[in-house]
Amino acid sequence: MTVEEKVAQLGSVNANKLLNGDATHDREAMEEHLEHGVGHLTRLGGEGSLPPRKAAKRTNELQAFLRDETRLGIPAIPHEECLSGYMGPGGTTFPQMIGVASTWSPSLVEEITATIRRQLAAIGTKHALSPVLDVARDPRWGRVEETFGEDPYLIAAMACGYVNGLQGDGISATLKHFAGHGAGEGGKNRSSVNVGRRELWETHLFPFEAVIKTADAESVMNAYHDIDGIPCASDEWLLTDVLRGKWGFDGTVVSDYYSVEYLRSEHGVAVSEQAAGVMAVEAGLDVELPYTDCYGEHLVNAVEDGDVAEATVDTAVRRVLRAKVKKGLLDDPTVDVDAAADPFKTENARTLTIRAARESMTLLKNEGDVLPFDGGTLDAVAIVGPKADNAQELMGDYAYPAHYPTEEVNLDATTPLDAIQARGEKAGFDVRYEQGCTTTGSSTDNFDSAVEAAEAADVAIAFVGARSAVDFTDLDEKQADLPSVPTSGEGCDVVDLGLPGVQQELVERVHKTGTPLAVVVVSGKPHSLEWIAEEAPALLYAWLPGEHGGEGIAEVMFGEHNPGGRLPVSLPRSVGQLPVYYNRKPNTANEEHVYMGSEPLYPFGHGLSYTDFEYGDLSLSTNALAPAGRMSAEVVIRNAGNRDGHEVVQLYASAEAPSQARPVQELIGFERVSLDTGESKRVTFEIDASQLAFHDRDMNLAVEEGPYELRVGRSASDIVSTAAFDVTATKEVPAAGRTYFTTTRVEIVE
Incomplete structure (x- = not known):
């Protein structure tokens, strides 16, 4: 292999660079970006917004070009995101992982990811950028929803189930974000992490070590931040000495998107893109994603200039080539286009989404046995709140509809309102729905109609929470009085853990009617809900329950399923009380603030049942x-x-x-x-x-x-x-x- 061909195996190219606006291939772009081959194809289906058959067809065409029209004929590794399901058109959206963690069931995770695996394999994907093993102990951080919670042991056990289901038929799982990404200063995404080595080893590295050693995960993704001043993308101790030396990991390390370039533009430790590429490859980072910024010609020049040893490049290339052999790409990289849609929108997948949703339901309070409702004794049910009737609001930030909110998505989804109305039609009670307010807006103009609906009903249910998305808005827009700004998800870090907007005021007004009230929190974030916990008779945490989450909520509320979810994170009384995770050291756990104790509102592992x-x-x-x-x-x-x-x-x-x-x-x-x-x-x-x-x-x-x-x-x-x-x-x-x-x-x- 020439140096150019070797370095090409460490790079990637994304859909936007290869596809025309009509999702056909750009021949000139293919020749430009694939001349010497390529390591990864980045999210052709998801980023390209291609339905399954078209995603499979385009992937086959690119693989055929690489096989037939490059000198070495080495196919690429196509990768996709799949945190709560394949993040592309048609992919089944399961509950966000914080909800799945509430099931405390690794075997259920394995079933979920086995379904995801079949969908990914059908479109030609060989590599998946999940699961997230970050330890979430600061609920201000927007990405808490992507995690399995605050405890390293629970995270490791659930992640093993995730990997076992995903890797069962040729899809490499990627453990991320290596390491300590959940411990950023101020609860901010990508911010510096300052922890002692003992805490790093025993808390943040433990899940990665356990899953690598017991589930044989095939890939690891570096984190964006620095640890004590050393960016993870350039940390040889982390990526080589620990990961490969101490743990014996022999898979590939892929970069979080743009993290190699961030060595220059965000961390300021590299003076150029070439310097950033050299730092990363020497640290042990094999593949740059989502496209080639700092590897490619920069590494070629670095080898020629003597800035990096060709042997270092060779080591990384061997890892990438071994992965391609292991995935069978050198045998036949193509898939059956006609069968590509078969694993999508199946009844088995739909049934599993409902099961996962209902098993994630976590009942925190049920004073006077308000729940479950008996539909046969009700004349009218009032439904209020902004989370009752919006399918997109049921999904996490790495679900396709939430990640790309401007895309037109034909959702086969069941909202809570849908599911409760269906029960009303069957049992003979009326459902009166008034939204009352938006998730983040300040308007209370519709409070009166919500109160009137509650006054005329036997019971009221308030659906409240935070909208989840990957936040691409600028600071000025965040500060504007918008009706639905994301306050959970990547880049959506907050300083207030209360319900956004005027949602709590809506709950207070409805509560004053005296109608028995159940509050359902549909959110990826642990909120501080002290007033609701004290005043509302029933409180159910539904998290972000996926495309059929409304059915899972209704099954619990009407007694068709006995809730068994347990909190994977502690819920604080106030943002100022943090930290409240359960396994603090004695002095942190016991010391109190002037006006507030140290115990959380609801502890890790808490959850009620309809039985004893x-x-x-x-x-x-x-x-x-x-x-x-x-x-x-x-x-x-x-x-x-x-x-x-x-x-x-x-x-x-x-x-x-x-x-x-x-x-x-x-x-x-x-x-x-x-x-x-x-x-x-x-x-x-x-x-x-x-x-x-x-x-x-x-x-x-x-x-x-x-x-x-x-x-x-x-x-x-x-x-x-x-x-x-x-x-x-x-x-x-x-x-x-x-x-x-x-x-x-x-x-x-x-």
């Missing part, structure tokens, strides 16, 4: 655990209520007298258990001592001698039973000897 679950005592197989040993912990739970349901059994560990300040407790196991009325099940957790390890003063990972406590409960704050044990000695954990996850066993108790 009883726990027995937690019992251990031993109270003396060797530092390289294993133990089991078991508890019996019983459904003591009159409805079948799901309980999420949560297991936490606490070091009682550690040699350094440690989190007050840490999640080390969980199991979502289905229990029929009156049924009992024994849940057994198999725990390896290495799961208790932390980094000692010399930054060696070790299990420390001393007393510990295991805690089982319904949430991080609702501990039902505890059991004490001792680790008998201190021992370092060998590099290949770490266990990342607790295994569980569930048995029916007769």
